[in-house]
Amino acid sequence: MLPMQCVVKSSEIDSLKSLCASKTSKIYQLERQIALLLKEKVAARGDGGEGDVSYDSVSPSMLMSYANVCCGTSDDILLSGSTSKCYGTDNHSEAVHQSRDDSLIRPFEMYNPGVFCQLSLDELDASTAYSQNFSSRSVAYYGDIPYSYTGGEHQANSISANPYLEKVVIPAVTAIYPWFCFNSIMVAKYINGSQSIPFHSDNEPSIVSQSSIMTISLGTTRNLIFQPKGGDPYMSESAVPLGHGDVLFMSRFSQDVYEHSVPKDFSKNTRISITFRKLIVSNNCRSMEINAESCNMSSQPSLTSSQPPISQQRENPGPPQSDSKNSSSAPKLGLNNVTSTLSKTLYISSSMFSHLDSKKLSSKTQEALVFSYPGATAKNMHYRFRADSRVKEISPGSVDKIFLLCGTNDVDNIINSPKQLRNKVLYQSEQCNMERLANTCSEIEDFAHYLHGWASSAEIRILKVLPRESKARNEVINKINFYTKGLVDRFNWVKPCQIVKDRFLFANDLGYRKSAFFKTDGDDNVHLNKLGTARLANHLKFTAHNC
Ligand SMILES: O=C(O)CCC(=O)C(=O)O
Numbered sequence: 001m002l003p004m005q006c007v008v009k010s011s012e013i014d015s016l017k018s019l020c021a022s023k024t025s026k027i028y029q030l031e032r033q034i035a036l037l038l039k040e041k042v043a044a045r046g047d048g049g050e051g052d053v054s055y056d057s058v059s060p061s062m063l064m065s066y067a068n069v070c071c072g073t074s075d076d077i078l079l080s081g082s083t084s085k086c087y088g089t090d091n092h093s094e095a096v097h098q099s100r101d102d103s104l105i106r107p108f109e110m111y112n113p114g115v116f117c118q119l120s121l122d123e124l125d126a127s128t129a130y131s132q133n134f135s136s137r138s139v140a141y142y143g144d145i146p147y148s149y150t151g152g153e154h155q156a157n158s159i160s161a162n163p164y165l166e167k168v169v170i171p172a173v174t175a176i177y178p179w180f181c182f183n184s185i186m187v188a189k190y191i192n193g194s195q196s197i198p199f200h201s202d203n204e205p206s207i208v209s210q211s212s213i214m215t216i217s218l219g220t221t222r223n224l225i226f227q228p229k230g231g232d233p234y235m236s237e238s239a240v241p242l243g244h245g246d247v248l249f250m251s252r253f254s255q256d257v258y259e260h261s262v263p264k265d266f267s268k269n270t271r272i273s274i275t276f277r278k279l280i281v282s283n284n285c286r287s288m289e290i291n292a293e294s295c296n297m298s299s300q301p302s303l304t305s306s307q308p309p310i311s312q313q314r315e316n317p318g319p320p321q322s323d324s325k326n327s328s329s330a331p332k333l334g335l336n337n338v339t340s341t342l343s344k345t346l347y348i349s350s351s352m353f354s355h356l357d358s359k360k361l362s363s364k365t366q367e368a369l370v371f372s373y374p375g376a377t378a379k380n381m382h383y384r385f386r387a388d389s390r391v392k393e394i395s396p397g398s399v400d401k402i403f404l405l406c407g408t409n410d411v412d413n414i415i416n417s418p419k420q421l422r423n424k425v426l427y428q429s430e431q432c433n434m435e436r437l438a439n440t441c442s443e444i445e446d447f448a449h450y451l452h453g454w455a456s457s458a459e460i461r462i463l464k465v466l467p468r469e470s471k472a473r474n475e476v477i478n479k480i481n482f483y484t485k486g487l488v489d490r491f492n493w494v495k496p497c498q499i500v501k502d503r504f505l506f507a508n509d510l511g512y513r514k515s516a517f518f519k520t521d522g523d524d525n526v527h528l529n530k531l532g533t534a535r536l537a538n539h540l541k542f543t544a545h546n547c
């Protein structure tokens with residue numbers, strides 16, 4: 001199936017760029033403007049835009065990936081809808097498992113202009129000892145695993161040899177793309193336009209097959225050119241101008257289809273690129289399941305390194321709490337049901353699941369058990385679940401599906417702004433505390449790891465935190481949801497939760513939440529009303545029985 005596509009002319013992007021130039025948050029504004037433009041174009045296309053981007057329901061910084069910005073033929077930019085079954089960030093893992101249609105693989109996954117514009121080319125340059133001088137460029141490599149490729153080999157080299165990379169660049173990368181996992185960094189310096197890299201692809205088997213390769217570009221703008229391998233007469237080359245601070249993600253598997261190069265040009269000034277890869281750690285280590293911690297080079301606080309996963313701390317699961325709230329929120333099931341031999345589906349959440357009726361969710365083949373821990377943060381939910389006496393009665397082998405909705409009660413803690421502002425629908429955020437966000441995301445991941453260790457044959461589906469009314473909260477929620485969505489790509493036991501239209505369950509196509517499904521008492525009430533609960537229950541039951 002071909003993705004839905006809209007062509008946005010490069011001149012249109014240019015005028016949006018100048019429109020946004022005066023705004024404080026350029027990226028956000030540009031993405032938003034592009035999304036609006038895309039929406040207009042989709043509207044003009046006349047198919048209702050079913051499944052296309054919904055700008056407020058995704059994190060601003062990730063909008064580009066939803067919009068799948070790519071270069072098309074000539075210098076136009078193609079924006080394609082994310083409903084394609086064949087590729088796209090949403091369906092990345094699906095794409096790998098499906099028989100692949102190479103003509104549908106894009107040369108790169110995501111292009112975020114200017115994200116790292118605060119990094120300094122000069123400081124990086126001063127901090128870098130280039131070990132290899134190809135006549136065409138100078139190169140320095142960092143990583144515990146040596147990196148060999150056609151034409152060269154880089155020895156392992158400690159990241160601590162480059163203080164600017166270690167202290168400035170890596171923390172910035174882990175803060176902005178906390179889900180991105182890498183264990184190898186290449187710094188390449190092109191003194192001016194006379195230096196270049198010829199067409200090649202980064203298709204070494206040592207690169208984890210479902211990983212992304214990320215490049216940050218600093219200094220003068222140079223074109224990165226893509227061409228299909230073997231030359232496709234129907235596709236011309238496409239060029240992405242990489243300017244100072246721009247970021248580009250390519251998937252490893254696009255390397256089998258495309259080649260890229262930075263050709264010579266007339267640039268007078270220097271460009272340095274920093275390329276991050278995820279190399280396979282060892283033959284025994286299944287690449288899909290490499291713990292992010294072991295492939296993260298940074299000792300800085302990050303999602304993956306700030307705390308050891310609780311799955312590795314099983315001896316110390318935290319304060320054993322007997323959960324007094326459990327009894328009131330216990331599923332309306334007797335002991336017999338809990339110990340029955342039917343395969344079990346567990347629904348675990350804070351109060352968001354408190355009105356789910358386990359009987360209605362059950363069927364002849366599946367027994368539903370609802371675990372609702374009102375007010376629980378991700379960490380607290382984890383502890384309460386582990387201390388829950390009902391859990392101890394379950395034979396883990398009988399659990400084959402787990403739905404987890406976690407993080408709702410962490411959102412306010414992640415927002416820096418004062419409490420009274422959080423409820424304001426239009427309060428302009430930029431208020432996300434990245435460290436707390438990172439902690440919450442790793443706590444959700446830890447809980448998922450625990451669940452996987454406990455019921456190892458169960459498929460775990462992590463639901464999106466439901467939308468709110470206030471922008472500040474939605475921005476945080478988008479980031480949490482983006483992170484948990486990424487777990488699907490990283491762990492084969494985490495399954496996508498969404499049926500195709502999931503994005504529109506509780507939000508409209510503009511990303512605003514559908515108020516008909518939420519309680520209206522108080523400002524920005526998080527709780528679903530009856531209608532909303534029924535909608536959630538139907539969705540869960542459908543997914544549990546059909547996906
Ligand atoms: O400098 C760049 O952006 C490209 C570098 C590259 O393609 C590589 O190192 O494989």
Ligand SMILES: [Fe+2]
Pocket residue numbers: 200201202260
């Ligand atoms: Fe490359």
